[in-house]
Amino acid sequence: MADANTAPPLNTASPLNTVPLLKVSGVGKRFGSVAALRRADLVVNRGEVVCLAGENGSGKSTLARIVAGAMAPDEGVVELDGRQVTFGGPKDALDAGLCLVSQEPTLVPGLSVAENVLLPRLNRAARTVRRTALAARAAPYLERAGLDVDPLRPAGTLPPGERELVEVAKALAAEPRLLILDEVTTRLPDPERLFAVVDGLAAEGCGVIMITHRLREIRRACDRATVLRDGSTVAGLGRDELTDERLSSAMVGRDLGEYFHKRPVTPGAVRLSVEGLVTDRSPHPISFDVRAGEIIGVAGLVGAGRSELLETIAGARRPRGGTVVVDGSPVERATPRTARRAGVALVPEDRFEQALAADHTIRDNLAVPWLRALRRTDRARDRERANRAVAEYRVRCPGVDVPVGTLSGGNAQKLVLARALGHAPKVLLLDEPTRGVDIGARADIYELVGGLAEAGAAVVLASSDLLELLGLADRIIVLAEGRPAGALGRDEASEEAIALLALGGGDRDDAA
Ligand SMILES: Nc1ncnc2c1ncn2[C@@H]1O[C@H](COP(=O)(O)OP(=O)(O)OP(=O)(O)O)[C@@H](O)[C@H]1O
Numbered sequence: 001m002a003d004a005n006t007a008p009p010l011n012t013a014s015p016l017n018t019v020p021l022l023k024v025s026g027v028g029k030r031f032g033s034v035a036a037l038r039r040a041d042l043v044v045n046r047g048e049v050v051c052l053a054g055e056n057g058s059g060k061s062t063l064a065r066i067v068a069g070a071m072a073p074d075e076g077v078v079e080l081d082g083r084q085v086t087f088g089g090p091k092d093a094l095d096a097g098l099c100l101v102s103q104e105p106t107l108v109p110g111l112s113v114a115e116n117v118l119l120p121r122l123n124r125a126a127r128t129v130r131r132t133a134l135a136a137r138a139a140p141y142l143e144r145a146g147l148d149v150d151p152l153r154p155a156g157t158l159p160p161g162e163r164e165l166v167e168v169a170k171a172l173a174a175e176p177r178l179l180i181l182d183e184v185t186t187r188l189p190d191p192e193r194l195f196a197v198v199d200g201l202a203a204e205g206c207g208v209i210m211i212t213h214r215l216r217e218i219r220r221a222c223d224r225a226t227v228l229r230d231g232s233t234v235a236g237l238g239r240d241e242l243t244d245e246r247l248s249s250a251m252v253g254r255d256l257g258e259y260f261h262k263r264p265v266t267p268g269a270v271r272l273s274v275e276g277l278v279t280d281r282s283p284h285p286i287s288f289d290v291r292a293g294e295i296i297g298v299a300g301l302v303g304a305g306r307s308e309l310l311e312t313i314a315g316a317r318r319p320r321g322g323t324v325v326v327d328g329s330p331v332e333r334a335t336p337r338t339a340r341r342a343g344v345a346l347v348p349e350d351r352f353e354q355a356l357a358a359d360h361t362i363r364d365n366l367a368v369p370w371l372r373a374l375r376r377t378d379r380a381r382d383r384e385r386a387n388r389a390v391a392e393y394r395v396r397c398p399g400v401d402v403p404v405g406t407l408s409g410g411n412a413q414k415l416v417l418a419r420a421l422g423h424a425p426k427v428l429l430l431d432e433p434t435r436g437v438d439i440g441a442r443a444d445i446y447e448l449v450g451g452l453a454e455a456g457a458a459v460v461l462a463s464s465d466l467l468e469l470l471g472l473a474d475r476i477i478v479l480a481e482g483r484p485a486g487a488l489g490r491d492e493a494s495e496e497a498i499a500l501l502a503l504g505g506g507d508r509d510d511a512a
Pocket residue numbers: 031034035036054055056057058059060061062063396397406407408409410411436438
């Protein structure tokens with residue numbers, strides 16, 4: 001293993017390049033009793049794409065925020081072009097050419113796409129510039145980001161994947177010297193497009209820090225990786241060391257062994273029947289059965305209707321027709337509560353919008369489905385339950401009484417899963433369950449989901465991660481524009497077969 005920050009000999013021809021673009025040394029940051037960063041070191045050279053890797057809660061986003069001027073370190077030094085810098089805020093960092101695309105959305109929904117893209121560069125006078133002129137100025141950045149929308153459209157009306165591309169275009173408009181992308185690809189319809197942008201920026205001499213949990217993406221886009229564990233830099237991996245084994249053992253500190261834990265199960269009786277279900281998104285009825293012990297995958301491009309299907313089964317959306325039957329009994333007038341009573345649990349796609357109350361404690365969030373019962377009975381039991389869930393799911397937190405909003409993204413996701421799986425549901429609906437979750441926790445989650453299926457649950461797994469679908473699902477239903485485009489058994493499913501159906505290339509209409 002190379003030293004933590006050993007960089008490949010890039011652009012060594014220029015003497016200027018002996019000084020790194022960015023050098024972070026010994027940075028520490030505490031939040032109350034939590035040491036988010038202890039001794040973080042990081043070097044990025046011009047024209048280099050560096051992956052910042054590490055488990056959930058290892059400090060990656062905190063380091064990204066410090067570099068981008070969004071928070072100050074408690075200790076340590078940040079140098080740009082060999083000179084120490086102290087930023088008063090993100091604006092200072094932006095002026096110095098450092099730009100962060102963070103996990104949190106920053107767009108102003110009521111402003112147009114063009115205004116959002118140019119916002120950091122607009123002074124008061126420029127805001128009176130004609131809207132069409134702004135649109136023309138924003139157009140090249142939108143095009144470079146791969147987004148084909150009307151620049152005058154309000155940003156809030158775009159679907160999530162396109163909003164993320166506006167965030168990317170906004171970063172490009174800042175013409176950064178160092179771009180930080182914090183788990184941007186998880187929200188993008190086509191990550192490859194972003195990688196092409198990253199390649200182009202690097203070729204122009206821009207440094208890029210990329211945070212992602214997807215090992216394939218690290219290999220595709222990055223020149224090397226710097227690995228954080230418990231807030232300290234513990235390893236540096238060169239390009240030819242970016243293998244699954246090296247990355248995972250550097251991040252997690254243990255050998256993950258077998259990744260997917262779906263053992264062959266003899267399916268039992270039908271647990272979930274979806275009969276001619278018409279969601280509020282599309283006129284096409286969808287029908288399929290899931291037997292006890294089965295995991296059914298739902299694939300499709302962004303916007304294909306995966307989330308809508310799961311949310312309708314879970315009673316979170318009103319269907320326009322059709323029935324959901326659990327263990328032979330129709331779920332009448334489905335609401336989230338009636339579906340939950342019937343044994344249906346949903347892990348929704350957006351943890352903070354749909355599943356968690358950020359200002360409330362871990363303990364209260366875990367207790368939500370039981371709150372009524374708890375008010376009447378023993379309040380001490382939920383603490384015990386919460387402590388157990390946090391330990392079992394390895395949620396990194398100082399205790400169960402901290403607000404959920406202080407958790408790192410992946411740890412918040414683990415909490416949503418802990419709550420859903422903790423009820424031993426008959427039907428488990430998972431929508432992008434491992435988005436933002438580190439590889440160690442991923443292996444744990446796959447094992448838990450596999451175990452739940454083995455115990456007789458019916459599982460429906462919607463995911464944009466094809467390896468996850470292929471590794472876990474017994475059968476994969478592919479949706480295209482809200483329509484069932486086909487179903488693939490374990491033996492016929494492959495990345496190519498899924499992609500073909502998702503793009504509308506197949507002519508099978510037998511999704512059940
Ligand atoms: N504002 C905050 N208040 C309290 N604790 C915080 C705050 N921000 C981060 N933390 C804690 O600091 C630690 C590091 O968090 P950070 O978000 O940097 O991790 P990460 O490596 O980016 O994780 P993930 O991969 O899950 O996004 C976590 O334990 C997190 O709970």
